[in-house]
Amino acid sequence: MQQQESKQVGWNWLLGLACNAFGPRRNRVDCSLPSMFLQNLTFLTKLSFRNNSLHGPLPNLTNLLRLEFVFLSRNQFSGSIPSGYIDLPRFVREIPGLSPCAISVPHPVPGIAPAPSVFPSRKEDHGVLKSWSIALVAAGAAAVLVFVILMFLCYCTSVCGEKTKKQQEQTGEVDIERRGKRSQWSGSTDHDTERSLELEFLDRPTFDLDELLRAAAQVIGRGKLGTTYKAMLECGSVVAVKRLEEMNTLSKREFVQQMRLLGNIKHENLAEIISFYHSREEKLIVSEYVPDGSLFSLLHENRGIRLEWKTRVSIIKDVAEGVELLHQCLASHQRVPHGNLKSSNVLIQRANHNHVRVRVKLTDYGLLPLVPVHKLSVRKTPEFVEGKKVTRKADVYCFGILVLEILTGKFPRSGRGEHRDLSGWVRAAVDNEWSTDILDVEILGEKEGYDEMLKLTEIGLECTNVLPERRPTMTQVLSRIQDINNITSDQYH
DSSP, rough: OOOOOOOEEEEGGTOOOOEEOOOTTTTTOOBBOOOOTTOOOTTOEEEEOSOOOOSSOOOOOOTTOOOEEEOOOOOOSSOOOOOOGGGOTHHHHOOOOOOOOOOSSSOOOOOOOTTTTTOOOOHHHHHHHHHHHHHHHHHHHHHHHHHHHHHHHHHHHHHHHHHHHHHHHHHHHOOOOSSSSOOSGGGOOOOOHHHOOOEEEEESSOOOOOHHHHHHEEEEOSSSEEEEEEEEOOOOOOEEEEEEEOOOOHHHHHHHHHHHHHOOOOOOBBBBBEEEOOOOOOOOEEEEEEOOOOOOHHHTOOTSSSSHHHHHHHHHHHHHHHHHHHHHHHHTOOOOOOOSGGGEEEEEESSSSSSSSEEEOOOSSSOOSSOGGOOOOOOOOGHHHHTOOTTTTTHHHHHHEEEEEEEOOSSSSSOOGGGGGOOOOHHHHHHOOOGGGGSSSHHHHHHGGHHHHHHHHHHHHHHHHGGGGGSOOOOHHHHHHHHHHHHHHHHHH
């Protein structure tokens, strides 16, 4: 799914580096620090709390064995320095000459054997200890701030997750994720891991992984399969990057084999797969970027722009051609060639701003061998709900729902009770002889296309038959739709 979103994020979600430095400097933080709140931040190596208003006793830094640099000047700490400060093995040796802060020390601190080349005098030792205590206080304040931020983010994620779940149930669509995630794989310095950090291209390489990581990234979609990013490369090219979040247990060889199979399928109605990446933690698919959003957005979000009948017929024809090609090319490889056909995976490329001519690009196709079936649109088919085996006729069912969605302008699940599915609602309307009421108000007035609208409605209902064996094949469907498209084109000339 590609869907426009203004949120700009850094491409650092791919880097996977653990945080080892913190420092809200000059933020005028005014608080006291709990004594033990830094005990679990053992990874910290650098901490700065300069120019704040921190006060009270210093927190305990006993477990911060990696701490090397601490800056706590211009605060108002008081009380004694905890004895655990002097037990840090690297702190005194590697931090000479820290700026002092206001700390009263009521009793002497036990001596430390200093490194002679760095700490030649007792006076310098005393200064180092004071600086060291400042660093500890700063680390404490940093941990408090980090904890507050994490709690806030967890709360926001929980609230947004509930909204997303409700929206998915009502509309079949998902909200856009507004934050990128960091992966874990590229944080390793292992030689074999570094050697594997390469994109595999299906044609001549035009960029590498380093350039992709440096690219400006924008979240444009968030679906059940993962997050989709728009990446603007330094060379001027723009690509879409899908980060798969949950997959079946597959070997790298199986993943590569499937991606090469899909990448070799070329058609004007399929978003081209350019390259891919596989590691133990990350699976990325880099594909052609289609700039004008999705059919879902066109039907349900941008209702201020009229989508005329001729354009709708053209979209239906393009989708049918793309799905029929997948059924031909993948007939011997997988039982459901597309597997995830829905309006949010039908991308739109406009020839002009009046929507007179658009070209459709299907995306997220051929992924059934890679991801759990419950994450794909075929999960909504009657045979899957009943626990039966899904076949290519599941694609036909999803195509029928898409046709009815285009004709009615309604969400795929718009009804209630026994007619909760869009096909059930349309079928009930046709049986009660009020078929004209099912049509989208934007095309209801186009009388010259009325017969073709009813013919497409019949096709949509045939495709959504509860029994898979009674549904037509995509080849049969495409032939009938091409005839309707030819009639519609003649009416507009």
